Amino acid sequence: MSEKLLMKGNDALAEGAVRAGCRFFAGYPITPQNEVPEYMSWRQPQVGGAFVQAESEVAAINMLYGAAATGTRSMTSSSSPGISLKQEGISYAAGADLPIFFVNVARGGPGLGNISGAQGDYFQSVRGGGHGDYRTFVMAPYSVEEMGNFPLHCFEVAEKYRVPAMILTDGVLGQMMEPLEFKFPEVDPKTLKEPDWALGECKGRKNRLVGSYDLVEGKLEHVTLARAKRYAQIEAEEVLFEDRLCADADIVLVAYGIAARACSAAVKMARAEGIKVGLFRPITLWPFPKRQLRELADRVQAFLVVEMSLGQLVDDVRLAVEFEAPVHLHARPSGVTPSGEEILKKIKEALKAGKGEPVCSSR
Amino acid sequence: MLQQMNKRPESLVDVQMHYCPGCGHGVAHRLVAEVMDELGIRERTIGVAPVGCAVFADHYFNCDMIQGPHGRGPAIATGIKRSKPGCIVFSYQGDGDLASIGMAETVHVAGRSENITIVFINNAIYGMTGGQMAPTTLLGQKATTCPAGRDPKVNGYPMRMCEMLATLDGARYLERTSVHNAANVLKTKKALKKAFQYQIEGRGFTMVEILSTCPTNMGITPLDACKFVQDQMLKQYPLGVYKDIQNVSGN
Numbered sequence: 001m002s003e004k005l006l007m008k009g010n011d012a013l014a015e016g017a018v019r020a021g022c023r024f025f026a027g028y029p030i031t032p033q034n035e036v037p038e039y040m041s042w043r044q045p046q047v048g049g050a051f052v053q054a055e056s057e058v059a060a061i062n063m064l065y066g067a068a069a070t071g072t073r074s075m076t077s078s079s080s081p082g083i084s085l086k087q088e089g090i091s092y093a094a095g096a097d098l099p100i101f102f103v104n105v106a107r108g109g110p111g112l113g114n115i116s117g118a119q120g121d122y123f124q125s126v127r128g129g130g131h132g133d134y135r136t137f138v139m140a141p142y143s144v145e146e147m148g149n150f151p152l153h154c155f156e157v158a159e160k161y162r163v164p165a166m167i168l169t170d171g172v173l174g175q176m177m178e179p180l181e182f183k184f185p186e187v188d189p190k191t192l193k194e195p196d197w198a199l200g201e202c203k204g205r206k207n208r209l210v211g212s213y214d215l216v217e218g219k220l221e222h223v224t225l226a227r228a229k230r231y232a233q234i235e236a237e238e239v240l241f242e243d244r245l246c247a248d249a250d251i252v253l254v255a256y257g258i259a260a261r262a263c264s265a266a267v268k269m270a271r272a273e274g275i276k277v278g279l280f281r282p283i284t285l286w287p288f289p290k291r292q293l294r295e296l297a298d299r300v301q302a303f304l305v306v307e308m309s310l311g312q313l314v315d316d317v318r319l320a321v322e323f324e325a326p327v328h329l330h331a332r333p334s335g336v337t338p339s340g341e342e343i344l345k346k347i348k349e350a351l352k353a354g355k356g357e358p359v360c361s362s363r
Numbered sequence: 364m365l366q367q368m369n370k371r372p373e374s375l376v377d378v379q380m381h382y383c384p385g386c387g388h389g390v391a392h393r394l395v396a397e398v399m400d401e402l403g404i405r406e407r408t409i410g411v412a413p414v415g416c417a418v419f420a421d422h423y424f425n426c427d428m429i430q431g432p433h434g435r436g437p438a439i440a441t442g443i444k445r446s447k448p449g450c451i452v453f454s455y456q457g458d459g460d461l462a463s464i465g466m467a468e469t470v471h472v473a474g475r476s477e478n479i480t481i482v483f484i485n486n487a488i489y490g491m492t493g494g495q496m497a498p499t500t501l502l503g504q505k506a507t508t509c510p511a512g513r514d515p516k517v518n519g520y521p522m523r524m525c526e527m528l529a530t531l532d533g534a535r536y537l538e539r540t541s542v543h544n545a546a547n548v549l550k551t552k553k554a555l556k557k558a559f560q561y562q563i564e565g566r567g568f569t570m571v572e573i574l575s576t577c578p579t580n581m582g583i584t585p586l587d588a589c590k591f592v593q594d595q596m597l598k599q600y601p602l603g604v605y606k607d608i609q610n611v612s613g614n
Contacts, residue, residue, distance in 0.1 A: 050446065058467075066438070067443065074446075089435070199427040200450065
């Protein structure tokens with residue numbers, strides 16, 4: 001489909017979004033995602049799109065709210081503190097059924113934290129983030145190639161179900177360079193069908209309204225329940241995951257994003273020593289691959305969750321396996337990437353603990 | 364023979380508005396709608412409704428409308444205009460929305476000279492939430508969050524938006540008008556028409572600040588509310604053109 005390229009993760013994200021038909025980008029500088037707006041600032045004009053450096057993340061997400069309301073494939077990106085600021089607009093987009101797409105190139109937190117890659121924004125991403133009852137479709141790439149290829153899927157899911165979609169990645173993936181291929185034909189947005197809710201010229205039709213409020217008693221609940229049906233459909237149809245060497249595994253590592261990369265190294269080392277380890281990698285964090293993990297729980301001795309946060313992903317894994325197998329945790333919060341060696345050590349500890357009390361560790 | 368001299372503008376939806384007796388929003392809505400009719404832009408106009416009493420504007424204007432977060436109208440309008448440059452885009456905002464929570468968005472949309480029009484309703488009080496102090500509340504004026512009257516030592520001073528924005532190169536047309544009497548209603552319409560005309564010609568950012576009345580939250584009669592504008596507000600907020608750059612070529 002396309003030639004092999006060598007790109008930085010953040011550049012791949014931006015180029016992937018443009019090739020997916022993104023024609024509006026608004027953003028604000030924050031490390032480690034700065035390459036995304038920088039790339040968009042020259043790339044959007046090339047394809048007839050618009051780039052705006054917003055006065056704040058709050059303004060950027062609201063520019064997106066306006067652009068997406070016209071049916072334009074629109075994107076913003078930021079990093080953890082900036083994503084907190086965007087939550088207002090994300091909630092409004094969810095309430096107005098607008099298919100916005102945004103990226104969190106996450107860094108260590110809380111607060112100003114640091115600028116290393118981290119996974120502390122997991123709950124914020126998969127539990128809503130802003131106010132009110134809503135869900136966001138969340139994809140977690142673990143390579144530069146996935147950084148480049150996931151934006152198209154996010155746009156398609158966002159538009160199909162009219163929900164916000166996001167990529168949750170981190171500073172390591174954003175900054176590292178790897179070969180990649182864009183595995184899809186470039187999308188010309190002019191060939192896409194204009195949605196029947198998009199704002200524009202109302203000539204020859206009734207005027208259209210986009211918004212999220214309804215003060216008539218009971219009506220808002222009706223709207224929210226209708227949306228919940230779409231959420232249920234997403235949970236049934238849009239789960240993505242990768243399971244590697246899980247068939248004969250005694251213990252399965254569960255990790256996403258850059259933590260899953262560290263786990264792949266640990267799996268290789270463990271297998272070389274004859275330890276039967278598998279890796280289960282959720283690719284969509286919401287919807288979460290609950291059923292698949294529950295099935296694995298009947299076959300393995302234990303799970304070891306490896307995450308670059310205090311213990312967030314581990315909650316979803318425990319809910320999924322319904323205590324059918326012990327779930328151990330290795331947590332490295334606030335911007336530390338675990339090494340393969342340290343994970344191997346934790347695998348051995350977890351196997352020793354067997355069905356006993358789960359091992360929870362950091363460092 | 365009877366002749367119909369006036370009718371509801373096509374740019375207004377034929378529904379009963381929720382605004383209180385003596386409120387200026389209804390008048391301002393009608394003026395914007397008449398201007399849209401006269402300029403023939405209804406079918407390509409997109410309006411942004413604020414948070415506040417005018418939140419329901421999305422149900423009153425007969426063009427495509429969007430409603431978003433408090434104060435973010437200028438950012439939403441920017442996203443729309445950049446995606447649909449052929450459309451006429453306006454953001455309708457109150458004083459809390461524009462001059463308090465949305466101050467950054469307001470200043471920067473003018474700084475970028477975004478080719479949109481803001482209709483700014485300044486009635487010196489928060490309406491929808493029940494009469495709290497606004498950034499434009501006058502010194503000594505009572506509100507539910509300054510029950511003894513606005514004290515500059517505690518509450519600071521009222522903000523003049525037209526004057527502030529006039530310092531920015533990106534602001535192309537700024538005028539402060541009022542709807543407290545018939546003569547000023549007509550002047551307001553003229554100002555709105557000029558602002559939309561400038562946008563059609565692609566001249567950049569335009570705003571009309573309209574001094575308005577809120578008798579309900581001031582606890583006074585509609586007539587006294589008009590007097591309040593005449594006697595008090597005009598001193599703090601003088602009417603007039605604050606910026607008019609006529610010779611900017613269209614972009």
